[in-house]
Amino acid sequence: MDIRQIRYFVAVAEERNIGRAAKRLFISQPPLTRQIQQLEDELQVKLFERTAKGVELTSAGQLFLNESRNILSLIEQAQERTQRAGKGQLGRLDVAIFGSGILNTIPDILKRFKTAYPGVNIVLHQMSKAEQIEALRQKRISVGFNRLLAPLPDIDSTMILQDKLMVAVRDDHPLATKPLINLKELENEPIVVFPKGARPNFVDLVSRVFQEAGVTMNISQTVIDAVTGIALVSGGFGFCLIPSSASVLQLPGVKYIPLGGLPDNATVDLSCIYLKDDHSPLLSAFLAVVHEYKSQLNNQA
Amino acid sequence: MDIRQIRYFVAVAEERNIGRAAKRLFISQPPLTRQIQQLEDELQVKLFERTAKGVELTSAGQLFLNESRNILSLIEQAQERTQRAGKGQLGRLDVAIFGSGILNTIPDILKRFKTAYPGVNIVLHQMSKAEQIEALRQKRISVGFNRLLAPLPDIDSTMILQDKLMVAVRDDHPLATKPLINLKELENEPIVVFPKGARPNFVDLVSRVFQEAGVTMNISQTVIDAVTGIALVSGGFGFCLIPSSASVLQLPGVKYIPLGGLPDNATVDLSCIYLKDDHSPLLSAFLAVVHEYKSQLNNQA
């Protein structure tokens, strides 16, 4: 049995006349007659009663007509859905985000992607950097968002933005009134750092900045992420250096003040990472959205 | 797109290796490679990622695999169901019965057919003789049960049984004690006859019998069917001649007594009728059941 035969059968059933159906199918009458005969032979069922005016469906033929229509529509659907999946318009995309990374950039990107590709189901996973890399290699996720990535041979990354550093201060502290804080002013002050876990990390950037400025750093506490760090500032544990994008977070008694007098490379990147040899259309579509977001960000600045 | 290609695709997806799949399909590897390429070209979607160890499905391919399995199983089902319909094991059979014909013979036959062909949906219609013939010609029904048929050019019939005549009597009537009633004893007695409507009919048989025996008949009432006639006997309206198979009907105060001293042709047939050129497997199956029933009936007698 053949899809062509099914199509032919439906045409004949609808026209109730082989010659007319042949015209509709842009073939001549004899081959159509033969195809119908073949179909009947194969099924061992008479599908049509031949009359003087044409043909008419037997009861078995009537049943087969319904089934045939179902088959054809299922095939059509399958083609369309597969094509959409091939263009990345349909499917499931597993995305990893890091602890406090759910601030504004990532939700924005996800929102854009969701509106551009409404057929794609986005599944979020909270993962640390190391977990993301393992999950990428095992294909449990397709993209991860992260910061400060060491280059890896099998993993590519796209930088989305670079955050400058800011200082989280309690608003009753004397420095809280200044428009800009110099690193020197934080010498020996208690500093909360984050995150715990795999290096290189935001901690390393902060230490490097202190070191290069020749300022001694007094780490009062190491916590898991920016949110916890800022919470500790609010609790009076000292200062906390954060990437500027984390400053959207509002906590009672906490002010964010830009850090001045730093070298240009004193920034943290936000990047998304993915397997180098993942050529899935879903990933490409997602990266396209990321790039579009990035270029809009640059045009604003 | 082609069912063959879908089958090939599923095999390759399952084996994750074109060569192995080719072996499974009893073809050589190159044509299989080409068919997969063609399928990908047509869908404009890459279905497989070619690796060193074989091939692996892309996400679009994964989706298409699911759809393909659905399509194949639907096709299989369609073939099987159509074949069953072709053998008369599946479908719908519209059957007409006459007013009081729902006694024991017809339910028996229908019950047998139902157990032999459980996939067939029997739809009953109450129809007079004339209605049955019109409905047969319009193909609204496939079989009708009836009595005393005049032969028609386009309609065939099968006689199921021949009923002798019986008399329905009130049990307080003097004749009710006799084991056999002679027609002479009914002379001038009030007789209820049925049915109303198209001739030739059961009435005609009854009148003929009286006439041939030289007995004058006194029709007290003409009613629609046997059930009504017997009800009138119960109400004291007189006697009623009925086909013996109607004697299964029990009404208060009514006895059935055989009619004696009649010629052999004083019988009513129960027949089923159908279009001469209806060769549907459903009808053949039904008629086969009818014949089987008939021959069992004859063996008993």
Add this chain to the structure above:
DNA sequence: CCTGCTTGATACCTTTAAGGTATTGCCAAT
């Protein structure tokens, strides 16, 4: 680092089967 093995891809030929033209046979309406 090279060699051999496995895998899919290509080139070219053979065979199967689908499509076309011409014609026949059948039934029905005139």
Add this chain to the structure above:
DNA sequence: ATTGGCAATACCTTAAAGGTATCAAGCAGG
């Protein structure tokens, strides 16, 4: 009895599926 419309048949042409031989690429073992 005749004609018109329909499906079926016979015979040929063409397209496409399958086969054999061979190639190119990637990985494993020496």
